[in-house]
Amino acid sequence: xxxxxxxxxxxxxxxxxxxxxxxxxxxxxxxxxxxxxxxxxxxxxxxxxxxxxxxxxxxxxxxxxxxxxxxxxxxxxxxxxxxxxxxxxxxxxxxxxxxxxxxxxxxxxxxxxxxxxxxxxxxxxxxxxxxxxxxxxxxxxxxxxxxxxxxxxxxxxxxxxxxxxxxxxxxxxxxxxxxxxxxxxxxxxxxxxxxxxxxxxxxxxxxxxxxxxxxxxxxxxxxxxxxxxxxxxxxxxxxxxxxxxxxxxxxxxxxxxxxxxxxxxxxxxxxxxxxxxxxxxxxxxxxxxxxxxxxxxxxxxxxxxxxxxxxxxxxxxxxxxxxxxxxxxxxxxxxxxxxxxxxxxxxxxxxxxxxxxxxxx
Amino acid sequence: xxxxxxxxxxxxxxxxxxxxxxxxxxxxxxxxxxxxxxxxxxxxxxxxxxxxxxxxxxxxxxxxxxxxxxxxxxxxxxxxxxxxxxxxxxxxxxxxxxxxxxxxxxxxxxxxxxxxxxxxxxxxxxxxxxxxxxxxxxxxxxxxxxxxxxxxxxxxxxxxxxxxxxxxxxxxxxxxxxxxxxxxxxxxxxxxxxxxxxxxxxxxxxxxxxxxxxxxxxxxxxxxxxxxxxxxxxxxxxxxxxxxxxxxxxxxxxxxxxxxxxxxxxxxxxxxxxxxxxxxxxxxxxxxxxxxxxxxxxxxxxxxxxxxxxxxxxxxxxxxxxxxxxxxxxxxxxxxxxxxxxxxxxxxxxxxxxxxxxxxx
Numbered sequence: 001x002x003x004x005x006x007x008x009x010x011x012x013x014x015x016x017x018x019x020x021x022x023x024x025x026x027x028x029x030x031x032x033x034x035x036x037x038x039x040x041x042x043x044x045x046x047x048x049x050x051x052x053x054x055x056x057x058x059x060x061x062x063x064x065x066x067x068x069x070x071x072x073x074x075x076x077x078x079x080x081x082x083x084x085x086x087x088x089x090x091x092x093x094x095x096x097x098x099x100x101x102x103x104x105x106x107x108x109x110x111x112x113x114x115x116x117x118x119x120x121x122x123x124x125x126x127x128x129x130x131x132x133x134x135x136x137x138x139x140x141x142x143x144x145x146x147x148x149x150x151x152x153x154x155x156x157x158x159x160x161x162x163x164x165x166x167x168x169x170x171x172x173x174x175x176x177x178x179x180x181x182x183x184x185x186x187x188x189x190x191x192x193x194x195x196x197x198x199x200x201x202x203x204x205x206x207x208x209x210x211x212x213x214x215x216x217x218x219x220x221x222x223x224x225x226x227x228x229x230x231x232x233x234x235x236x237x238x239x240x241x242x243x244x245x246x247x248x249x250x251x252x253x254x255x256x257x258x259x260x261x262x263x264x265x266x267x268x269x270x271x272x273x274x275x276x277x278x279x280x281x282x283x284x285x286x287x288x289x290x291x292x293x294x295x296x297x298x299x300x301x302x303x304x305x306x307x308x309x310x311x312x313x314x315x316x317x318x319x320x321x322x323x324x325x326x327x328x329x330x331x332x333x334x335x336x337x338x339x340x341x342x343x344x345x346x347x348x349x350x351x352x353x354x355x356x357x358x359x360x361x
Numbered sequence: 362x363x364x365x366x367x368x369x370x371x372x373x374x375x376x377x378x379x380x381x382x383x384x385x386x387x388x389x390x391x392x393x394x395x396x397x398x399x400x401x402x403x404x405x406x407x408x409x410x411x412x413x414x415x416x417x418x419x420x421x422x423x424x425x426x427x428x429x430x431x432x433x434x435x436x437x438x439x440x441x442x443x444x445x446x447x448x449x450x451x452x453x454x455x456x457x458x459x460x461x462x463x464x465x466x467x468x469x470x471x472x473x474x475x476x477x478x479x480x481x482x483x484x485x486x487x488x489x490x491x492x493x494x495x496x497x498x499x500x501x502x503x504x505x506x507x508x509x510x511x512x513x514x515x516x517x518x519x520x521x522x523x524x525x526x527x528x529x530x531x532x533x534x535x536x537x538x539x540x541x542x543x544x545x546x547x548x549x550x551x552x553x554x555x556x557x558x559x560x561x562x563x564x565x566x567x568x569x570x571x572x573x574x575x576x577x578x579x580x581x582x583x584x585x586x587x588x589x590x591x592x593x594x595x596x597x598x599x600x601x602x603x604x605x606x607x608x609x610x611x612x613x614x615x616x617x618x619x620x621x622x623x624x625x626x627x628x629x630x631x632x633x634x635x636x637x638x639x640x641x642x643x644x645x646x647x648x649x650x651x652x653x654x655x656x657x658x659x660x661x662x663x664x665x666x667x668x669x670x671x672x673x674x675x676x677x678x679x680x681x682x683x684x685x686x687x688x689x690x691x692x693x694x695x696x697x698x699x700x701x702x703x704x705x706x707x708x709x710x711x712x713x714x715x716x717x718x719x720x721x722x
Binding site: 096100179 | 530561
C-alpha cells in the first residue's frame with residue numbers, strides 16, 4: 001500500500017466515523033488530544049514532546065461546532081481527491097480554494113482557521129501534512145556532501161549525487177523529502193549550518209570532501225522539510241547530526257527545533273525531531289576560549305536566555321552551564337566571527353577541535 | 362585575460378594611484394561620483410538609474426579621511442590576495458577579518474563601514490563585488506526549465522539540464538551566476554515568480570514543459586545573484602522576462618528592482634537591471650476582472666502606492682493607471698488567491714490570457 005493510499009484511507013475512515021455517528025442517531029463529534037501547554041510534556045526518555053492523556057471534543061451540538069465539522073468534511077473531501085489524483089497544494093491555496101466550495105458555510109474565514117484544521121487532521125489521523133500532499137510555502141535545505149540519492153519526481157526518477165551532479169549551490173531538497181531514497185553514501189557526519197555565508201565558506205574550503213561531511217544549510221529557523229531530511233539522515237544512515245549556528249539564544253532555539261521539536265507540533269516529534277543532534281557552537285565558552293569578536297547582549301537576548309533556562313529542553317548540565325556563562329560574560333558572537341582568526345580557522349582549527357571534543361571525529 | 366586578473370589589476374591600479382600621489386608630494390585622494398539622490402537620475406532611454414556628473418573626494422587631508430584611505434588600502438590588499446588565490450569571502454567575513462589586520466587603525470568599526478567601502482571600490486574601479494569574489498549572504502534563485510548550462514565549480518565543470526538533471530526543487534544558482542555558461546535552451550520566455558507556493562504550483566502543473574518556460578523563483582525581494590541571472594537570460598538568450606508577483610505595492614517594488622535597479626546601486630544598473638522585464642500580475646485590474654479574493658489596503662500600503670506614483674520608475678501610463686485603480690478599489694490580492702478559481706486556473710487560464718495580452722505568447 002502506498003503512502004497516498006494509506007493517507008487517503010485514514011481520511012475516509014474519519015468521514016465514515018461521522019457517517020456512522022449520524023446513522024446511529026448520535027450527534028457527530030471528533031475527539032483529539034488537548035493541544036494546550038498543560039497537556040504536552042517533554043519526555044526525557046525519547047527526548048521529544050508528547051501529548052498527555054487529556055482529550056477535547058469537537059461536537060456538532062452547537063452551530064459553531066457543527067460548522068467546524070462541516071469544514072472538516074469538505075477539507076477531507078478535497079484532500080482525498082487530491083491524493084487520488086496525485087496532486088498537491090499549499091496551505092494558502094487550500095484557504096483560497098475554499099471560496100470555490102458550493103456551501104458558503106464551509107468556507108474558511110481566515111488562514112489560521114484552515115491551518116488549524118489541517119493540524120487537527122494530522123493529529124487525529126496520525127498522517128503528516130506532507131502525506132496529505134500539503135506543500136509548505138518555504139523551501140527547505142540544500143545538501144552538499146558524499147550522498148547519492150534518488151528523487152521520485154512527477155517527471156520520473158532522478159539519481160543525483162550531492163557533490164558530483166550539482167553546482168556549488170548544492171542539491172535543493174524537494175518540499176516533501178520523503179520523495180527521496182538514499183542509495184549510497186560516504187558520510188561520516190552531517191553538519192547543519194545556520195547561515196549561508198558559513199555554508200559557502202565550508203564548501204569553498206572543501207570541508208565536505210576533506211571530512212566526508214554532509215553540509216546541510218538550515219537557512220535560519222529550519223523548515224519542516226529540513227528537519228525531516230535531517231531526521232531521516234540520522235535514522236536511516238546512522239550518522240551523527242551536528243548543528244552549527246550563531247552563539248545567541250535565537251540560534252539555540254534553532255538547535256532546539258532540530259533536536260526536540262516544538263510544543264505546537266508535538267504530534268510530529270517522531271517525524272521531525274532528532275533528539276540525538278548535538279550543538280557544536282558557537283558556544284559561549286568559545287567566545288571566551290577563542291576570544292571571538294562579540295556584541296553585547298540586548299535586553300531581549302537576556303530575556304530569551306532566561307526563558308531558555310526555564311525550558312525543559314534546555315535543562316541539561318551542558319546548557320545550564322553555557323547559558324549561565326553567557327549571561328555572566330554578557331556577550332554573543334556570530335558564526336562568521338571566526339573569520340577574525342582568518343578564513344581557514346573555522347575548517348582547519350575550530351570545527352576539528354570541537355568535533356574531537358564531542359567525540360564525532 | 363580572465364575576470365579575476367582584470368579585477369585584480371583594477372584594484373592594484375587604484376593603490377598605485379595613491380602611491381603616485383605620495384611620490385609627487387600630493388595628499389592622496391580618491392574621487393568618485395557623488396552617491397546622493399540628487400546626483401542620480403533615471404535615464405528613460407536606457408531604462409536604468411545613472412549617476413550624474415558631480416563627484417566627491419575622499420582625501421587624506423584630515424585624520425578621518427586618512428583613516429578611510431588606510432582602510433581602503435588594506436581592503437585592496439585583501440581583495441587582491443583573495444583574487445590571486447582564487448578564493449572568496451562574504452562582506453561579513455571581511456568585516457570580522459579586519460580584526461586580524463596588524464594596524465588597528467585600519468580595522469572596521471562596524472559592518473556598514475566595510476560594506477560602504479566595498480561599494481566605493483565597485484564604483485571607482487567599475488568592477489562588481491562578485492568579480493572581487495565577495496559572496497552575498499543570501500542564496501539566489503532556483504531555475505526550472507528547458508535550459509542546459511555549464512557551471513564552473515571549484516571541483517570542476519558541471520553540465521546540468523534544468524529539467525532533466527535536477528529534482529523538483531530545481532537548480533540552485535551559485536552565488537556568482539557568472540560562473541555559469543548557457544549551452545543550449547528551448548526557452549520561449551522566463552517567468553520570475555515571487556512566492557514558493559506559486560513556483561511549486563507552476564512546476565506541479567507542468568507549466569515549464571507545456572510552455573517552454575524557464576521558471577525562476579525570486580524568493581521575495583530578489584538577491585543580486587537572481588537579478589544578475591535574470592539579466593543574463595534576457596540579454597544572452599534573447600527571451601522575454603515576465604515578473605509574476607502579488608498584487609500589492611511591495612511586490613511592484615520587487616518588479617522595480619528586477620527591471621530598473623535601485624538608487625543605492627545605480628553603478629550596477631547595467632549589470633543587474635533588465636529594463637525590458639514586464640509585469641504580468643497580479644494587476645489591480647485582475648482583482649476586478651477575475652473577482653479575486655482580496656484584503657483591504659492598509660495605511661502603509663496606501664502610502665507605498667502614493668510614493669510609487671512619485672517614483673520615476675513607475676511614471677508610465679500603465680503603472681499610473683494600475684496604481685490609481687488600486688487606490689480606488691482599496692484592495693490587494695496575493696498570487697495564490699487565483700486558487701479560489703481552482704488549482705489549474707492560473708496555468709490553464711490566467712497566465713495564458715495575460716501572456717497573450719502582453720504579446721509574449
